[in-house]
Amino acid sequence: MTSILPAETQTKVKVPAQRTAAPTAGSTSRTATSGSTSPSxxxxxxxxxxxxxxxxxxxxxxxxxxxxxxNIADYPALSDDEGTYLAQAWAVQEGRGLAHYTYWYDHPPLGWIQIAVLTWIPAQLAPESMTVGSMRAxxxxxxxxxxxxxxxxxxxxxxxxxxxxxxxxxxxxxxxxxxxxxxxxxxxxxxxxxxxxxxxxxxxxxxxxxxxxxxxxxxxxxxxxxxxxxxxxxxxxxxxxxxxxxxxxxxxxxxxxxxxxxxxxxxxxxxxxxxxxxxxxxxxxxxxxxxxxxxxxxxxxxxxxxxxxxxxxxxxxxxxxxxxxxxxxxxxxxxxxxxxxxxxxxxxxxxxxxxxxxxxxxxxxxxxxxxxxxxxxxxxxxxxxxxxxxxxxxxxxxxxxxxxxxxxxxxxxxxxxxxxxxxxxxxxxxxxxxxxxTFDANAPYQQAAKWLGSEVDNPADTRVLVDDALWLDLVHEGYKPGLGVIWFYKADLDPAVTKTMPRGWRDLDYVVASPTVRRDAVDLPNVKAAMENSTPVVTFGTGEDRIEIRKIQGAGGDR
Structure with missing residues (x-):
């Protein structure tokens, strides 16, 4: 591979034999010395x-x-990781700690603290804009x-x-x-x-x-x-x-x-x-x-x-x-x-x-x-x-x-x-x-959030499992953060959440079966049981990207 420097810069230059004084801390050196790279x-x-x-x-x-x-809000499809980082940033903004659930040292928190700073002004001007699609900007x-x-x-x-x-x-x-x-x-x-x-x-x-x-x-x-x-x-x-x-x-x-x-x-x-x-x-x-x-x-x-x-x-x-x-x-x-x-x-x-x-x-x-x-x-x-x-x-x-x-x-x-x-x-x-x-990959998510906000009676007393891409949407729709709208992993993995579910999946009302939930439910007993004991109420989208809102059978009752 040849040099990209102009030919005239590759000629040898006579350097005085006397060595220049070593630069002091904070100084700028212009002299090309052995083992150093002079500015090109x-x-x-x-x-x-x-x-x-x-x-x-x-x-x-x-x-x-x-x-x-x-088209940044509509493509690519929303991911659970995006929702997690934004929800953690929201928790920092709201003074709820380093995360919207128990923080367990999965990643250092500086990343979503920076997201919290970046999204703070938009969230103050329009709290409902604190969702994954909007905050991608x-x-x-x-x-x-x-x-x-x-x-x-x-x-x-x-x-x-x-x-x-x-x-x-x-x-x-x-x-x-x-x-x-x-x-x-x-x-x-x-x-x-x-x-x-x-x-x-x-x-x-x-x-x-x-x-x-x-x-x-x-x-x-x-x-x-x-x-x-x-x-x-x-x-x-x-x-x-x-x-x-x-x-x-x-x-x-x-x-x-x-x-x-x-x-x-x-x-x-x-x-x-x-x-x-x-x-x-x-x-x-x-x-x-x-x-x-x-x-x-x-x-x-x-x-x-x-x-x-x-x-x-x-x-x-x-x-x-x-x-x-x-x-x-x-x-x-x-x-x-x-x-x-x-x-x-x-x-x-x-x-x-x-x-x-x-x-x-x-x-x-x-x-x-x-x-x-x-x-x-x-x-x-x-x-x-x-x-x-x-x-x-x-x-x-x-x-x-x-x-x-x-x-x-x-x-x-x-x-x-x-x-x-x-x-x-x-x-x-x-x-x-x-x-x-040009392509809209997130219409099913938007439709599901709108349906859960308008068609469910009394969201404040409803418990629903979702992936984190929808978590903040439902918080803005009136569901209680943490225990009303539940990041589906936490229904099995966070003791602070599982202790509020003495009857397990029967203490839940809905599960929103997004591609992420369907993929990972097999390793989560409560989520898997909720999926198996529920029936679809409405479906948005088709194929592997569809989102099903499923009503859990035998849900509700005394909690």
Whole structure:
């Protein structure tokens, strides 16, 4: 792989024999020394002072926001995870603690605390808008920040302007990104903090506070979604390459210290509450870790018929270009990093892709949103690989009598490559993004919420099992939060709820059989019995996506 730097920047420069003084803490170094990376001419020190960068980034951001924001409430289908995180954010807003039920250390709470902050003003202005569909709009803020950070990181890693723009477009406009970034997932917020950590680690100013800030941002990412721990080695590699040799030890030590001190706040929180280790009558962080580590695996990702294989196929259904092209680009960069300037510049993102891909290959649990953590790095390495190949081709078009490339040849080759890539990508992306911008996948949920609000007498005294995607809708319809409208898992797994159900499923009135409830009821005795002893009253939608409102036989009575 060849360098993407202009030929004139690759000539040797005579360096005075006298060594410059080591920079002090907080200083900026301009001297290229052994083992350090000097700022590239392709990477302006301050992007806000570069009008072409601002214009290109701004135009791409508008396109990304339009594609991701159009029809955001109606596609994709609401998920139980989205409802859970939003309901937990609602509990924080309402002063009900860290969750709408017993908090049991499934994830660190910083993620939905941030969601609570993002949704606070809309919830105050219109409380009924605090539902999954409506509040998906706040994820546009996260997507916008992340897209800008991808562009900034690309420029700081020496990508030319057009390649950084390509990386931003790949990250924000891929149908896979459009679908998953719309959803209220902790991973989306964690990715934003991770990208900020990378940008600070690659700062051309090399201020020590930038590296401390990178450690703080990395800690925020981990406390938002703990799986971002996997990417921290790539952040450290980027910091190592972009720090000055004479202050590198201080920078790395400061970043690790900052990250560790903030990160231990989570186990310290559990310790102060007396919930670090298992005990009688309380949840514990240790139990949460054991649960996450012992979850049944979903099989090898390349073995047909396994759960992981199904997840992979769902990713490739939306887009093959970004996942497969990014993996190929990362492999090429890692293989050629010793002799390629581009590969060395993008070593951090390439390592992140390699780590995340390696973890996906293990026969463990693989959730559908896992790919979100890899999307920005897949986009950057694919854009970097494209820039490297393009530059390598253009360098070979030289005049027989001149050492500089032929102007006409450069434009012809560049336009031919761009046209070929566009002809390949656009048709494949059009269908996915067109579906995301036009199809209504959530009409059954909306109809079910409306029916339960208008057709059920006295909702305040009715008990109904639902998945969390509908939980807040029914709270706004007048059902009692927690014990009136019940997140279906809690009917079996939360002692605070089960003790209010001495007769088990007979103490319930309705069960809303969404796809999630039907799938997981087999492992939940009360929910399974409620399904078996109920009859459909009304059904919305058809096929596997239908939602049935089922009246439980023998329900009610003295409670």
């Amino acid at each position: 001419p392709n990477s302006p020190k301050r992007l806000r002072d570069s009008r072409p960068d601002l214009i290109l980034c701004g135009l791409l951001l508008v396109a990304i926001m339009i594609v991701q924001g159009w 706040v994820m546009l803020v996260i997507s916008a920040i992340s897209a800008i950070l991808v562009y900034v990181l690309g420029r700081r890693l020496s990508l030319p302007r057009w390649a950084a723009g390509l990386g931003m477009a790949l990250f924000g406009l891929s149908p896979l990104s459009v679908v998953l970034q719309r959803e209220i997932f902790l991973d989306n917020i964690a990715v934003m903090w991770t990208l900020l950590a990378f940008c600070l680690a690659a700062s051309p100013s090399r201020h020590l506070w930038h590296h401390f800030g990178a450690g703080l941002a990395a800690a925020a990412a981990v406390l938002t979604k703990e799986t971002m721990l996997l990417v921290l080695p790539a952040v450290l590699l980027t910091m190592w390459r972009h720090s000055h040799r004479d202050t590198r030890k201080f920078a790395i030590t400061g970043a690790i210290t900052a990250c560790t001190l903030i990160g231990i706040s989570y186990p310290l929180f559990a310790l102060l509450k007396g919930e670090l280790f298992p005990g009688e009558g309380h949840v514990s962080l240790w139990d949460g870790i054991v649960y996450q580590m012992s979850r049944p695996g979903s099989g090898f990702i390349l073995t047909e018929g396994t759960g992981s294989y199904g997840v992979l196929q769902s990713w490739l259904y939306y887009d093959r270009i970004l996942p497969l092209g990014g993996l190929a680009g990362a492999l090429l960069l890692l293989v050629t990093w010793r002799w390629s300037v581009t590969a060395r510049a993008l070593a951090g993102p390439a390592l992140a892709v390699a780590i995340l891909a390696g973890m996906a290959l293990r026969p463990g649990y693989l959730p559908a949103m896992y790919v979100l953590q890899a999307l920005p790095f897949l986009a950057l390495v694919l854009a970097g690989g494209t820039a490297s190949v393009t530059h390598g081709v253009l360098r070979r078009w030289r005049s027989p009598t001149e050492k500089r490339p032929l102007t006409w040849a450069r434009y012809v080759v560049a336009l031919a490559l761009a046209a070929a890539a566009t002809a390949y990508v656009v048709p494949r992306w059009y269908d996915g993004n067109h579906t995301a911008m």
